[in-house]
Amino acid sequence: MSNGVLIQIAKTHLLTRKKQSAIASLGVTFGIGTFIVLVSFMTGLNGLLDGLILNRTPHVRIYNEVKPNPVQPIEKSERFKGSVNMIHSIKPKQELSSVRNSLPMMAVLKKNPLIKGVTPQVSARIFYQSGSVLLNGNAIGIDVLEEDRLFNFKQYIVGANPSDLANNENGIVLGIGVAKKLSLNIGDRVQMLSSTGATFRLKIVGFFQSGLADLDKMQSYVNVKMAQRIAGQGNNFITDISVKLYDIEKAKYMSDQIANTYGVNAIDIKTANAQFETGTSIRNIITYAVSITLLIVAGFGIYNILNMVIYEKMNDIAILKATGFSGSDVKKIFIYQAMFIGIVGGLLGLLLGGVMSYAISKAPFETEAIPTVKTFPVNFDPLFYLIGSVFALITTFFAGYLPAKKASKIDPVDIIRGQ
Amino acid sequence: MAYAESTSTQNNHILRTVEVQKSFVDPVEVEVLKNINIWVDKGEFVSIMGKSGCGKSTLLYILSTMDTNYKGQLFLADRLLTGLSGNELAVVRNEQIGFVFQFHYLLPEFSVLHNVMMPGLKLGKKSREEVEFDAMKQLRLLGVDDQATKKATQISGGQKQRVAIARALINEPKIIMGDEPTGNLDSRNADIVFDIFKELSSELGTSLLVVTHDADFAKRTDRIIEMADGRVIS
Ligand SMILES: Nc1ncnc2c1ncn2[C@@H]1O[C@H](COP(=O)(O)OP(=O)(O)OP(=O)(O)O)[C@@H](O)[C@H]1O
Ligand SMILES: [Mg+2]
Numbered sequence: 001m002s003n004g005v006l007i008q009i010a011k012t013h014l015l016t017r018k019k020q021s022a023i024a025s026l027g028v029t030f031g032i033g034t035f036i037v038l039v040s041f042m043t044g045l046n047g048l049l050d051g052l053i054l055n056r057t058p059h060v061r062i063y064n065e066v067k068p069n070p071v072q073p074i075e076k077s078e079r080f081k082g083s084v085n086m087i088h089s090i091k092p093k094q095e096l097s098s099v100r101n102s103l104p105m106m107a108v109l110k111k112n113p114l115i116k117g118v119t120p121q122v123s124a125r126i127f128y129q130s131g132s133v134l135l136n137g138n139a140i141g142i143d144v145l146e147e148d149r150l151f152n153f154k155q156y157i158v159g160a161n162p163s164d165l166a167n168n169e170n171g172i173v174l175g176i177g178v179a180k181k182l183s184l185n186i187g188d189r190v191q192m193l194s195s196t197g198a199t200f201r202l203k204i205v206g207f208f209q210s211g212l213a214d215l216d217k218m219q220s221y222v223n224v225k226m227a228q229r230i231a232g233q234g235n236n237f238i239t240d241i242s243v244k245l246y247d248i249e250k251a252k253y254m255s256d257q258i259a260n261t262y263g264v265n266a267i268d269i270k271t272a273n274a275q276f277e278t279g280t281s282i283r284n285i286i287t288y289a290v291s292i293t294l295l296i297v298a299g300f301g302i303y304n305i306l307n308m309v310i311y312e313k314m315n316d317i318a319i320l321k322a323t324g325f326s327g328s329d330v331k332k333i334f335i336y337q338a339m340f341i342g343i344v345g346g347l348l349g350l351l352l353g354g355v356m357s358y359a360i361s362k363a364p365f366e367t368e369a370i371p372t373v374k375t376f377p378v379n380f381d382p383l384f385y386l387i388g389s390v391f392a393l394i395t396t397f398f399a400g401y402l403p404a405k406k407a408s409k410i411d412p413v414d415i416i417r418g419q
Numbered sequence: 420m421a422y423a424e425s426t427s428t429q430n431n432h433i434l435r436t437v438e439v440q441k442s443f444v445d446p447v448e449v450e451v452l453k454n455i456n457i458w459v460d461k462g463e464f465v466s467i468m469g470k471s472g473c474g475k476s477t478l479l480y481i482l483s484t485m486d487t488n489y490k491g492q493l494f495l496a497d498r499l500l501t502g503l504s505g506n507e508l509a510v511v512r513n514e515q516i517g518f519v520f521q522f523h524y525l526l527p528e529f530s531v532l533h534n535v536m537m538p539g540l541k542l543g544k545k546s547r548e549e550v551e552f553d554a555m556k557q558l559r560l561l562g563v564d565d566q567a568t569k570k571a572t573q574i575s576g577g578q579k580q581r582v583a584i585a586r587a588l589i590n591e592p593k594i595i596m597g598d599e600p601t602g603n604l605d606s607r608n609a610d611i612v613f614d615i616f617k618e619l620s621s622e623l624g625t626s627l628l629v630v631t632h633d634a635d636f637a638k639r640t641d642r643i644i645e646m647a648d649g650r651v652i653s
Contacts, residue, residue: 005540016528319524322485323538323586324513326506413480416520 006329009320010336013309021341024305027298028345028396029352032388035291036353039384041360042287044377046280056151057269058242059251062258064099065265068092097123102238105262114245114254119146121240122227126200127193130182134193137178137218141227150244153221159186160206169223172202176209177217190220196232211367295395298345302338302399310334310407317407318415327408334407338400339393346392350385432458432494433594433626434482439491441477451477453649455491459594462624464616466637469646475630478646479598482628483518484508496593513542517587519597524583525571531582532558532567539589550589557585561615577608584612588619594626595619601636613639 014021068090074080099105102120109118122141127134144166147153153162157173165171174190184190189201208221222230228237245254251268259266270277310317317330361378434457441452451474459465467475480486481493484500487508492501495515500508512518525534532554539550558564561581566574574582580603587595595616601609613636619625620641629640637643645653 005537005543008540012528315524316526316528319526320537321509322483322512322518322520322524324509324541324590326509328506329509329541411485413486416480416485416524417476 003332006332007336010333010340013313013333014337014340017309020305020308024298024302024341025345025348027301028295028342028392029349031291031294031298031395032346032349032392033352033356034294035287035388035391036350036384037356037360038287038291039387040353040357040378040380041376042283043381043384044361044379046283047379048373048377049279053273054248054269056155057273058151059245059248059269060243060255060258060266061272062099062105062241062243062262062264062266063239064097066092066097098233098237098239099241099264101262102241103236105264106238106241109241109243109258114247114250116244116246117146117150118244119143119150119242120224120238121242122224122231122233122237123239124227124231125195126230128178128182129191129193129199133182135178135181135217137175137192137220139172139192139220139222139227139230141222141224141230143224144221147242151242156208156210158207158209164205165221165223168203168205169226170202171205171222172226173206173208173221174204175216175219176207177213178220179204179207181217192230194230194232198230198232200226200230202226291391295391299395299399302341302396303403305341306334306338306400306403307406309337310403310410313407314410314415317410318412321410321412322416330410331404331408334404335397335400338396338404342392342396342400346389346396349392350388353388354380354385430458431461433461433463433496434459434628435494436482437492437494439478439481439489439493441474441481441486441489451649452481452489455651457644457651459626459628461593461626462620463642464620464627464640465629465642465644466640467628467630467644467646468632468634468637471632473646474649475646476598479596479628479630483516483596484512513538514590515593517590517592517595519580519583519587519595519600521599521602525579525586527570527572529571530567531563531569531571531574534571534582535586535589538586542590554585554589557588558582560588561585562611577604580604580608581612584615591623592625594628597627597629599630599632601631601633609633609636 072085072087072090074085074087106118106120109115120141120143124139124141126137126139128137129135142153144153144162148162157165158176160173165173172190174184178190179185182190184204186204186206188204190204192200192202194200202222208216208219210216210219224238225235228235231237243254243258245251248269251270255266255268255271258264320330320333321327357378357380360376361380363376364374365376366374436455436457439452439455440450442448442450455478467478469475477486481489484493484503487501487505492499494500495511500511503511525531526537529537532551535554535557536547536550539545539553540547545553555564555567558567561584563574563578563581563585566578566582571579571582580600584600587597601612604612616627616629617639620627627640629636631637643653644651
């Protein structure tokens with residue numbers, strides 16, 4: 001009914017002590033600003049690391065582990081049933097390292113509604129050859145375009161696009177470490193020796209750079225067909241199948257199901273990268289803990305200043321009450337002041353946070369590990385700005401509420417008699 | 420209670436107390452108001468006199484509804500105010516009671532005009548423009564309209580007192596109470612204030628209840644309530 005006059009009184013109180021009001025607002029500004037910067041940067045970093053590991057790693061990897069048959073022939077014999085059989089020096093079964101029935105299995109998996117994509121890999125041992133020098137290495141055959149669609153293959157290549165490899169049957173994306181050792185450049189040919197003794201000369205279309213020096217010194221990428229030829233095998237020779245799901249949370253379920261249904265080895269991403277989640281959640285905890293601490297400090301600033309204002313304004317409060325303002329009116333006057341401080345400080349904080357985040361996102365950040373990233377990763381999610389505003393309002397409301405309640409309880413008679 | 424009901428109908432009392440009693444515990448219990456039964460009629464100008472410390476201010480705080488910690492009953496225009504909530508009493512004070520303090524109590528950060536407007540804006544029955552118009556009218560009545568735009572801290576004591584009276588008048592209250600409203604004024608200004616009060620009671624029918632030490636001032640009012648030692652003696 002008369003909130004207008006209450007707001008006006010609150011505004012006058014704030015404007016007559018501009019300096020203190022400004023300092024109180026700045027407290028909120030820094031709290032919110034820091035929150036925005038921290039959370040944008042931290043989640044940006046998380047996103048980058050997710051991209052680095054999670055997006056590049058298959059949610060389920062299907063492979064064939066070479067191991068001894070758990071059921072040895074003696075176990076099947078009636079004669080030795082029930083006795084303790086001791087066999088020494090068991091050898092693994094002589095078999096190929098390829099996944100059995102890979103092509104039909106992939107065809108079936110591709111139809112599964114939970115699965116976003118399935119892509120094969122063929123791993124072949126090779127030697128890079130330069131004159132009489134032989135370097136140990138690994139050529140991995142991939143379905144280039146699918147690999148890029150599902151696992152961001154593009155992020156590992158320097159100097160080329162995935163399609164350059166896909167369009168060149170005899171092309172190779174050479175490990176950058178190998179290229180350095182052999183002084184090879186894009187457009188050159190690299191000579192390789194397969195484990196069957198055949199020689200291949202492939203054209204270098206780009207370099208592979210994962211950031212892991214040991215890997216870059218060994219690994220190169222070719223098309224699936226080429227890898228199968230290097231391995232001297234047919235087109236059903238596939239050593240790994242990478243599966244990407246729509247929902248990463250289903251990875252464990254899916255890997256168990258695949259392993260049971262097809263009798264193959266399957267490992268899910270969570271099991272393979274258990275340490276990863278911990279890092280993400282710890283970064284989140286730090287972000288929120290630091291921001292909340294800053295906001296609480298800002299809240300104390302507001303609390304302090306309002307307490308001071310109320311102490312100075314005892315007479316005014318008594319007059320207001322004597323002339324018909326109720327306790328709740330007085331409470332509103334001071335809560336409005338806190339909210340003004342919170343809103344102004346909070347808005348400036350959002351602005352400050354946004355500007356600083358933008359500056360960070362433009363700062364150069366070069367790393368071997370991710371050749372495609374040139375600046376710091378920053379996540380400009382509007383949700384953070386919403387959370388920041390809500391934080392600012394809640395803290396300032398509580399910081400204002402206690403002094404305001406005290407003001408509403410002031411007995412005008414005490415003040416008037418005290419004169 | 421029976422007494423209150425039997426006497427509440429037959430008169431035109433604006434303000435009435437029934438057996439009001441007040442004690443302070445500081446550190447032993449002292450009774451400062453004893454069996455106060457007073458009334459003020461519509462349009463009546465009443466003064467309260469008595470020695471320093473006899474309880475005049477204490478009584479006035481109770482009558483103005485600011486002090487609710489008393490025994491007995493308080494009626495304003497036949498409505499029992501005793502026992503109402505703080506918010507309800509604030510509305511009563513805002514609408515029906517004007518209070519003038521001994522010390523000119525103005526809000527220092529606001530202009531003179533704004534100080535006068537404040538209770539009117541709180542009441543919220545009129546538009547801002549109407550309240551401003553009324554406030555200017557009151558300031559003119561009290562001869563301080565030329566000070567309207569100044570800050571409340573930039574005018575003299577006598578002017579402040581008149582501004583405080585203008586503020587008490589803004590909502591056209593049923594009764595105006597004053598605790599030595601002329602105590603800080605020279606005789607010329609005191610006379611001005613007295614004349615204004617007199618005019619209010621005779622022309623607008625506003626009731627007045629004013630504590631004063633000034634016997635000349637009291638003599639010119641309609642009725643004097645004498646107090647001594649927490650009692651009404653005449
Ligand atoms: N808060 C208090 N605690 C204890 N005693 C009080 C308190 N306020 C007033 N008194 C006592 O109550 C009595 C009445 O005080 P009050 O202020 O009503 O006197 P008064 O008649 O207005 O005097 P004066 O003419 O000097 O203003 C005094 O004896 C005073 O000491
Ligand atoms: Mg007194």
